Amino acid sequence: MTYCVGLKIDRGLVFMSDTRTNAGIDNISTFRKMHIWEEPGERVIVLMSAGNLATTQAVISLLDERSKSPSERVSTLLQTPSMFQTARLVGETIKEVIKNSSPDGQSADSYFNASFILGGQIKGSEARLFLIYPEGNFIEAGEDTPFFQIGETKYGKPIIVRAYDPGMSFAETAKLLMVSFDSTLKSNLSVGLPLDMMFYELDTMRVGFRKRIGYDDQYYRMISDGWSNALKTAFNSLPEFDEL
Amino acid sequence: MTYCVGLKIDRGLVFMSDTRTNAGIDNISTFRKMHIWEEPGERVIVLMSAGNLATTQAVISLLDERSKSPSERVSTLLQTPSMFQTARLVGETIKEVIKNSSPDGQSADSYFNASFILGGQIKGSEARLFLIYPEGNFIEAGEDTPFFQIGETKYGKPIIVRAYDPGMSFAETAKLLMVSFDSTLKSNLSVGLPLDMMFYELDTMRVGFRKRIGYDDQYYRMISDGWSNALKTAFNSLPEFDEL
DSSP, rough: EEEEEEETTEEEEEEOOEEEEEESOOEEEEEEEEEEEEETTEEEEEEEEOOOOOHHHHHHHHHHTTSSOGGGGGOOGGGGHHHHHHHHHHHOOOOOOOOHHHHHOOOOOOOOOEEEEEEETTTTTTOOEEOOOOSSSSEOSSSOEEEEESSSOOHHHHHHHHOOOOOOOOHHHHHHHHHHHHHHHHTTTOOOOOOEEEEEETOOOOOOOOEEETTOOOOHHHHHHHHHHHHHHHHHSSSOOOOO | OOOOEEEEEEEEEEEEOOEEEEEESSOEEEEOOOOEETTTTTTEEEEEEEEOHHHHHHHHHHHTTTTTTTOOOGGGGGGSSSHHHHHHHHHHHHHHHHHHOTOOOOTTOOOEEEEEEEEETTTTSOOOEEEEOTTTTTTOOSSSOOOEESOOOOOHHHHHHHHTTOOOOOOHHHHHHHHHHHHHHOOTTTSSSSHHHHHHEEEEOOOEEEEETTTTTTHHHHHHHHHHHHHHHHHSSSSSOOOO
16 A cells, blocks of 8 residues: 655645555565656646556656657656646546556556545646546645545544644644654554655745655654654543543 | 444453444434343353444344244353354354345455454353454454454554553543544544443453443543644644754
8 A cells, every 4th residue: 555645734735655565465665656846946746646556657657758768758747737737637647547457448446546646836826736536537625625645544644634734834744744654654564664755835836845754764763752652641631531 | 334442451341332324425323333241140242343234233133033032032142151152153143144145145345244343251261352254253352462443443543552551441441442433533424423332340240331422421522622632732742843
């Protein structure tokens, strides 16, 4: 499986993804699931993927026009006029890849399915965040649903639901997402370190702070250990059940 | 869906289940999912169910011998010589019901599937806790896996993983399970109040403290509100990300 989160805050967009891919439980590899395209000052596009690895890699390669010779390639993601058109382009590409992989064509429960979180900003328009389904259609994050998760989403959802606030700083979202990822990692083998993290600051049209968080990351270790203790303290701070 | 947890602590067994049943999202009902059989001083048997409601009700009815006239009925669960035999009996009954419901016979992904948590104690032997699969086979809780969840298990797992301790008191497990259920309820519509809770104290062979927790339950409200705040406090107590 996979776990990716895209989050919209007042200051911009935040992305985090894990890197574990598995086919069965004894065939585990590390693959980047966060892909970034940038034309500094003009646009930043981020795409995170969950699902069949052959499908997601094919989608990325097609968007990058890797079917052409290297000198002729210009990623189509650098040419779309708006984020909405970018989401449509990604959606169409997913549909095409799944259709070509499945002998029976596109279906909701296809083995070749994949879903994507797309976020970014193109000069002259607003920063936007989309969740794109295997069927190629998509939804956009808004005030009421300011974040999207794909992959193994359930373990890490409660903390985001409770602690998210649109006024958060980037540092606070880093903390929030590390707690959410750590809860997932502790409960599910199919999500694993290292993690990729990226902050996009509104209207900069530039990739912001970017980091790969590995096993030896001091801050992640602090959060992981600290959260266990903080949770126990929080738990102990609740009133006792006194009806016995 | 459903959410049920059976927990083994040094002092005994703890059970909690929700009561929401749904077929689609506009067909929602309340059904008890915790069933208790007691012969005071001799045995206590608790069965919690998740899955197809027709299957789980049929299993309970068969175990209760409701096919007989009321005067002839003696629940077969009151006659088994050991908890292991009880688990086998429940397993066989599940298999039989699913087989009779499915035109194609038993299969792993049958629409008629159901799983059960079975716990209790029979005089002369130890208290035991089992998870029974739709296939009729089962596993037992031990030191390393002291709890079982069925239904919508993921949201509420992280807090149990982190805060569980075999030396807990019953009051502490009540708090723990309420937090776990509240996290699930807040994230998933298919799990709903009221909740059923029961404590079994080791070697008493008697149903212990028992309660139905409804919308107006003061303690549950305190935990639900308090946990949001406690989580925020816990979250704020973690060190800040200072690499920006």
